Amino acid sequence: MTDPNCIFCKIVSKAIPAEIIYEDNDLISFLDINPVNHGHLLVIPKDHHPLLTETPDELLTKVFLRAKSLMKSLKEATDSDFVVLTVVGTDVPHFHVHLIPRFYEDGLAGFWPAKKYESEKQMKSVAEKIRKTI
Numbered sequence: 690m691t692d693p694n695c696i697f698c699k700i701v702s703k704a705i706p707a708e709i710i711y712e713d714n715d716l717i718s719f720l721d722i723n724p725v726n727h728g729h730l731l732v733i734p735k736d737h738h739p740l741l742t743e744t745p746d747e748l749l750t751k752v753f754l755r756a757k758s759l760m761k762s763l764k765e766a767t768d769s770d771f772v773v774l775t776v777v778g779t780d781v782p783h784f785h786v787h788l789i790p791r792f793y794e795d796g797l798a799g800f801w802p803a804k805k806y807e808s809e810k811q812m813k814s815v816a817e818k819i820r821k822t823i
């Protein structure tokens with residue numbers, strides 16, 4: 690399954706070059722061209738699934754197990770203090786996992802934009818809405 694307009698599908702088909710770190714029948718991992726820190730990797734399934742929630746469980750399992758392994762390699766290769774895994778999903782609509790080498794002093798501790806709840810009541814209301822869907 691591919692999407693002809695998807696940049697990640699083009700990387701999978703080698704129509705667009707990428708610095709590929711790992712590849713097997715189901716997955717590919719390559720350097721993010723706009724790294725948060727050097728060594729920032731993306732891990733993607735080769736099949737096009739826009740979102741994590743649309744990706745088959747078996748494939749998700751493979752992505753996360755490979756990501757776990759790559760996190761260990763990445764920590765060693767970059768001599769970083771730790772590696773974080775994030776799923777953002779708003780930049781390219783082809784499910785992918787970011788693996789980002791981090792350093793205690795890299796200044797990225799607050800890089801997530803944050804929205805405060807206006808009140809404790811509002812926070813409890815949001816929590817209740819989520820609980821009702823589980």
Ligand SMILES: [Zn+2]
Nearest residue numbers: 695698737783
């Ligand atoms: Zn795609």
